[in-house]
Amino acid sequence: MNYAEFYKQSVEDPQTFWAKQAELIDWHQPYTQVLDYSNPPFARWFVDGQTNLCFNAVDRWVDKQGDQPALITVSTETNTEKVYSFRELQREVQRMAAVMQSLGVGKGDRVLIYMPMIAEAAFAMLACARIGAIHSVVFGGFASNSLATRITDARPTLIISVDAGSRGGKRVPYKPLLDAAIAMSPHKPQRVLLVDRGLVAMDWVAGRDVDYAAARGQNMEAHVPVTWLESNEASYILYTSGTTGHPKGVQRDVGGYAVALASSMQHIYCGRAGETYFSTSDIGWVVGHSYIVYGPLIAGMATIMYEGLPVAPDAGIWWSIVEKYKVTRMFTAPTAVRVLKKYPTEFMHQYDLSSLKTLYLAGEPLDETTSHWISSELGVPVIDNYWQTETGWPILTIAKGVEDLPTKLGSPGIPVYGYKIKILNETSGEICGANEKGVVVIEGPLPPGCMQTVYGDDSRFVKTYWNNFRTEQVYSTFDWGIRDADGYYFILGRTDDVINVAGHRLGTREIEESISSHGNVAEVAVVGVEDKLKGQVAVAFVILKNANPVATAEGKLAMEKEIMAVVDKHLGALARPARVHFVALLPKTRSGKLLRRSLQAICEGRDPGELTTIEDPASLDQIRAVLQG
Ligand code: AMP
Numbered sequence: 022m023n024y025a026e027f028y029k030q031s032v033e034d035p036q037t038f039w040a041k042q043a044e045l046i047d048w049h050q051p052y053t054q055v056l057d058y059s060n061p062p063f064a065r066w067f068v069d070g071q072t073n074l075c076f077n078a079v080d081r082w083v084d085k086q087g088d089q090p091a092l093i094t095v096s097t098e099t100n101t102e103k104v105y106s107f108r109e110l111q112r113e114v115q116r117m118a119a120v121m122q123s124l125g126v127g128k129g130d131r132v133l134i135y136m137p138m139i140a141e142a143a144f145a146m147l148a149c150a151r152i153g154a155i156h157s158v159v160f161g162g163f164a165s166n167s168l169a170t171r172i173t174d175a176r177p178t179l180i181i182s183v184d185a186g187s188r189g190g191k192r193v194p195y196k197p198l199l200d201a202a203i204a205m206s207p208h209k210p211q212r213v214l215l216v217d218r219g220l221v222a223m224d225w226v227a228g229r230d231v232d233y234a235a236a237r238g239q240n241m242e243a244h245v246p247v248t249w250l251e252s253n254e255a256s257y258i259l260y261t262s263g264t265t266g267h268p269k270g271v272q273r274d275v276g277g278y279a280v281a282l283a284s285s286m287q288h289i290y291c292g293r294a295g296e297t298y299f300s301t302s303d304i305g306w307v308v309g310h311s312y313i314v315y316g317p318l319i320a321g322m323a324t325i326m327y328e329g330l331p332v333a334p335d336a337g338i339w340w341s342i343v344e345k346y347k348v349t350r351m352f353t354a355p356t357a358v359r360v361l362k363k364y365p366t367e368f369m370h371q372y373d374l375s376s377l378k379t380l381y382l383a384g385e386p387l388d389e390t391t392s393h394w395i396s397s398e399l400g401v402p403v404i405d406n407y408w409q410t411e412t413g414w415p416i417l418t419i420a421k422g423v424e425d426l427p428t429k430l431g432s433p434g435i436p437v438y439g440y441k442i443k444i445l446n447e448t449s450g451e452i453c454g455a456n457e458k459g460v461v462v463i464e465g466p467l468p469p470g471c472m473q474t475v476y477g478d479d480s481r482f483v484k485t486y487w488n489n490f491r492t493e494q495v496y497s498t499f500d501w502g503i504r505d506a507d508g509y510y511f512i513l514g515r516t517d518d519v520i521n522v523a524g525h526r527l528g529t530r531e532i533e534e535s536i537s538s539h540g541n542v543a544e545v546a547v548v549g550v551e552d553k554l555k556g557q558v559a560v561a562f563v564i565l566k567n568a569n570p571v572a573t574a575e576g577k578l579a580m581e582k583e584i585m586a587v588v589d590k591h592l593g594a595l596a597r598p599a600r601v602h603f604v605a606l607l608p609k610t611r612s613g614k615l616l617r618r619s620l621q622a623i624c625e626g627r628d629p630g631e632l633t634t635i636e637d638p639a640s641l642d643q644i645r646a647v648l649q650g
Contacts, residue, residue: 024424024435031438031468038438039066039469043276045283046319047081048072049249052276056466062487062494063474064466066277067252074256075151076247077279078318079114082107082294089295090323094140095342097329098187099218103140104323110147117141117148119243120236124212126179128153128248131258133177133210134304135168135199137161137186138328141216141233142304145181146314150256150275153248154178157258157270160305161186161195166535166591167268168202171260174270174476176208181233185220189330196223252276258476259307261410262528263485264517270476271307271410278413279319281439281470282311285414286320288422289406289437290350290381294321297376299342300352301327306525307410308383312352316414331357336364340372347376354384354524358395359554366398377401379421383408384524385556386512389430407433407512409498410526411486413470416440416463416498417510432509439468443495444504447516450492453503460516461502462495518617520549520557527596529617532559535591536584536601541565546607547598548621558599560624562607562644571603602647606640620644 031038036055043052052070082091087108095102105113126132132154136142142158149156157175159168172180180203186193196215203209215223216233225232250256256275260268286292290312298317302308304326317324325346331339339361343351361369380399382392383406396403405428407417417433417440419426428434436442441464444453453459465487475482489497501513515521518529529547536545544564549557563584571577581601588597608616611634619629623644632638 022423024420024426027420027423028436028438032441035439035466035468039280042284042469043067043070043280045287046072046077046276046279048276049076052252058466062465062467062483062496063479064471065253066274066469067280070252070276071249072252072276072279073150073247073249074275074279074315074319075114075147077283078150078315079107079111079147080247082318082321083111086295086321090297090346091318092140092143093297093323093325093346094138095325095327095329096139097333097338098190099220099328105140110144113140113144114147114151115243115245116237116240117144118151118245119240120214120233121148121154121179122152122245123236123240124179124214124231126152126154129155129255130178131155131157131175133172133175133180134158135161135180135182135195136216136304137183137195138303138326139183139216139218140326141181141183143314143326146257146304146310151245151247153250153254155255155257157260158304158310159260160303160593160595161193162305162593162595164590164593165198165201165205167531167593168198169205170268171270172202172206172210173208174260175258177210179212179214180210181214181216183216184218184223187220187328189333192220194221196221200224200226250275253473255473255476257310259310259410262519262526262531264519264528264530266528266530266534268528268531269481269485271472272474272476273413273470274473277469277471278315281414281468282316283319286316286322288420289415289418290316291379291422292317292320292322292350296349297323297325297346298350298352299325299327299339299346299348301331301339301357302352302354307413308352311413331360332364335368336361337368337371340369340374343374343377344372349376349378350381351377351379352381352383355382355387355391356385356523356555358382358391362391362394369398374399379404381406383415385521386514387431387433392430402428404428405433407510411472412467413472416442417512429505429507429509432505432511435508435510442510444502445490445495450490455506456503458501458503458513460489461498461500461510461512462490463498464495467496520559522549522557522559522595523555525595527559529559531592532561532588532596532598535588535596536561536563538591539584539587541567541570541580542584544607546615546617546620548617548624550599550621550624552599559596561598561601562604562620562647563601564604564607568603568605577603602644604640604643604647606637606643608640608644609636610634611636624648
């Protein structure tokens with residue numbers, strides 16, 4: 022079947038199409054209905070079917086290939102490397118599951134996982150899936166405030182964490198940030214399970230904190246049966262930034278997600294059982310959920326978890342991993358490739374990379390220079406994927422496993438099967454013609470694997486994503502895009518106040534709220550500004566209550582550092598603005614709305630656009646002046 026026919030069936034006859042894809046996973050009890058869309062926009066896939074993510078990722082492979090590698094952990098931070106077979110992984114997951122149960126975790130309970138890229142993090146996720154607990158992984162680079170917001174919203178029974186992570190040889194303590202977050206949150210987890218890596222000393226809270234090594238030691242022979250879940254029960258929550266200061270908990274199901282991943286592993290990533298998949302992302306992001314932990318394992322592949330920098334001990338580290346473990350499919354972000362491009366290509370060419378078949382890039386726009394460079398150096402095709410935390414798997418790409426259609430530079434490709442995509446005019450809601458810019462939207466029902474709802478807030482799900490056009494109820498991606506005459510899509514950036522730094526989504530509101538907490542800040546605006554390496558960086562413009570401290574150049578520098586430190590403490594270094602500028606005025610409309618797009622345009626040296634509503638044109642001159650200064 023060619024791709025056009027495959028796609029057509031997926032959207033015109035989703036029942037037949039997805040029933041076929043559902044054969045790729047194991048079911049404990051068959052579903053009675055492929056899709057229930059009686060309450061749009063809430064889609065329920067594989068109704069009444071019973072399955073389990075952990076069973077599909079681990080147990081079902083134990084009989085077939087129990088001694089084959091399943092999880093490979095490589096840390097250049099602690100100089101450790103370990104290969105777990107499917108059988109060993111099953112044992113470790115059961116030990117972790119038994120410990121969790123002994124700490125009172127049961128089906129439907131939330132477990133917050135705040136951990137670096139170590140094996141126990143994957144054990145914890147899979148153990149939750151095994152016993153029907155809902156995991157909420159928080160990226161290790163986030164600091165106390167970000168963590169506290171997520172604790173408050175998810176109300177976890179248990180938090181699993183570590184003494185420390187490590188970055189570039191520097192130990193990054195996790196426990197003090199976690200303790201501060203728990204102190205800040207009105208919700209107090211009953212227990213905190215800690216993996217002591219021996220990197221830094223920890224202050225243990227008696228009666229609450231539990232040492233994982235000791236607890237595991239008491240559960241070495243644990244046999245924890247799989248808890249079968251109805252396909253539409255929740256598997257996990259993953260928080261993502263939006264336009265408000267409060268991240269949304271993207272909630273995913275069990276059966277639809279397992280089917281979407283199994284299907285994408287075959288049709289998009291062309292992965293085969295027994296091969297090795299290497300995604301350089303982090304378990305704190307959606308890629309880490311879908312294509313480090315669940316996707317590759319569901320496909321019977323070995324998956325690599327890498328802790329460390331892409332350039333340490335040198336810029337050849339990833340390629341040495343590809344050679345050693347005969348990686349066939351690799352997944353990374355354009356920013357990482359731009360970092361590697363700065364180093365001599367010998368770092369890559371000293372290794373035998375003949376196992377590698379395809380490189381997948383996602384998370385941010387892929388520029389032509391980066392794409393050309395990596396593709397010609399590696400001598401393999403580079404496939405761009407466009408997707409979001411919300412969708413859990415690609416929306417636009419070239420599904421090479423179905424048909425090897427040509428790629429177009431600058432375009433992630435064409436709609437992935439299951440997704441009915443349109444480009445709508447932002448104001449009229451009408452469909453845009455070829456090459457006409459509009460908002461990328463998806464018609465309901467969203468395919469399997471996509472978010473079910475916002476955790477604990479169905480109305481926010483509908484209001485945020487589905488009510489943006491008067492004309493029809495469609496899911497908004499909040500991305501600008503165009504579709505060319507051949508049906509290829511091009512993504513042109515976000516329509517909202519979300520920015521993308523090195524492939525990671527950040528809400529400018531969150532950063533503004535953090536900066537506002539500084540005692541001398543009267544007003545602040547944060548915008549995303551184009552950056553050669555990271556795609557975008559955050560830049561802050563601040564009006565101080567008392568501007569005396571920034572009267573001198575040294576004073577400005579000191580205040581800039583102080584403000585950056587506030588963001589580091591609240592949200593983590595990832596959200597730290599690249600620059601903090603001090604101004605006396607911010608560009609606003611007469612009704613007081615910040616002119617973000619104009620501010621951003623000036624930062625990028627572009628025309629600020631339509632300014633008839635601006636309150637004080639002098640505000641823009643001031644911005645230009647500080648940028649030049
Ligand atoms: P996140 O949910 O953090 O993965 O961020 C999703 C957002 O990243 C999308 O809405 C896009 O703005 C951007 N994005 C992801 N992948 C791509 C891509 N391949 N090309 C362009 N933008 C992308």
